[in-house]
Structure formats: structure tokens, C-alpha cells
Amino acid sequence: MELKGHERCVSRVPIFSHLELDELEEVFQRINHQSMKKGEYLFMAGDRSSSLFVIHKGKVRIYRLNDNGEEQLIRVLTHSDFTGELSLFSADEESKSYAEVLEDAEVCRINREDIYGLMQKYPNISIKIIESFAERLNDSESLTTNISLLNSREKLIEYIRTHTKNDKLVLTMTKKNLASYLSMQPETLTRTFKKLENESVIKKINNKSYDILK
Structure with a gap:
């Protein structure tokens, strides 16, 4: 069957x-x-x-x-x-x-x-x-801990760490929803992504994909 x-x-x-x-x-x-x-x-x-x-x-x-x-x-x-x-x-x-x-x-x-x-x-x-x-x-417990203890950069780094596959991050949600998930303002998330790009931690491919450099 x-x-x-x-x-x-x-x-x-x-x-x-x-x-x-x-x-x-x-x-x-x-x-x-x-x-x-x-x-x-x-x-x-x-x-x-x-x-x-x-x-x-x-x-x-x-x-x-x-x-x-x-x-x-x-x-x-x-x-x-x-x-x-x-x-x-x-x-x-x-x-x-x-x-x-x-x-x-x-x-x-x-x-x-x-x-x-x-x-x-x-x-x-x-x-x-x-x-x-x-x-x-x-x-849920991990998310609560991240929200209460980590700053914006640390929250995004932790998200990237747990969602990277083969040195690539592919977002499965909009950045507005990701900002809500990480409990930060969309503008803060945008700035944090940009900082990580400037630090050569990530390299932007498109709005949903990034190469993880380190």
C-alpha cells in the first residue's frame, strides 16, 4: 500500500x-x-x-x-x-x-x-x-535562559550555533519573526546581523542565507 x-x-x-x-x-x-x-x-x-x-x-x-x-x-x-x-x-x-x-x-x-x-x-x-x-x-527552557541572561549579540550567536548546517545558516522564518523569537526589536536584530558581518563571523548570501565563517 x-x-x-x-x-x-x-x-x-x-x-x-x-x-x-x-x-x-x-x-x-x-x-x-x-x-x-x-x-x-x-x-x-x-x-x-x-x-x-x-x-x-x-x-x-x-x-x-x-x-x-x-x-x-x-x-x-x-x-x-x-x-x-x-x-x-x-x-x-x-x-x-x-x-x-x-x-x-x-x-x-x-x-x-x-x-x-x-x-x-x-x-x-x-x-x-x-x-x-x-x-x-x-x-522552551533554553529560550527562557537565553532571553533572561544573554545580550542581543549572544542571543543571535547562540541561534546561529544551533541552526547552522554544513557551515550555512538558512532562516526558516522572517527576520521580524526571528526578532520576536529572540525577544529583541527588529532594528536591533538587523544591526546585530550587520555587526557579525563586519566582524567576518558570517557572510550574507541573501536575506535568508548566510555562510558561517567562524
């Missing part, structure tokens, strides 16, 4: 990727598909959701607002990324985050009851969900 379209999307999600083809087909049968336009929201702060969302096409950004109403970007989701996992275990808790569609998107939604049924039938799904929790908690 060959998987197609949304089924391939599900097969690439870490919590399902270990399943056999017939098991993936069972997951696929429990999925609701929806098309969403740029500017729409999967959920907003204050919503109570009971679904896991998997991004098949497009981009979705997850962010929060601080006490001053300023945005703090958490992550940008693309093909096969997922969100809403916390709602699976805290049904009555209101969301503290916003999930905004950045590009027209195709989204797969799986309800809590269906996820519970799959976890009972395939226990490894539970393990994969716990692993994803641990990974995202580690990312």
Missing part, C-alpha cells in the same frame, strides 16, 4: 512515524482535514481545544502575548509539524498561546478521543508524545 497526500504528512509526524502502513491508514481514517487562509487562527489564547493539529501545507506561527501586549514567538510550524498536544491532557485548561496561519494552509485535526484510542492500541504513540513534550520543554 502506498501512502498519498495527507497520509504521507501523518507518516512524517514523529509520534506516528514508527507505525506500519496499515496502522498509518487507521490514523488517517480518524483525521479531519481543513483548509485555512492566511490570517486565520487554529486557536487563540482563552480557547479550550481538544485536538491535535498537524500541518500538511503552509506555515503556522505559535506565539504568546506578555503582560505589556508584546508578542513572543514560540515557534513556526511547517510541513509535518504539529501543535495542540498539551490540550490532549488538559481538556479544561484555556490555551495561553495563539496559532496564526502565516501562509494558506492544509491542516489535519485529530480529536482527543481518537488519540486516546490510538494510544491504547499502539502504546508507542504515548512514548513518542512524551518524547516530544520533553524536547519542547528543553527548547
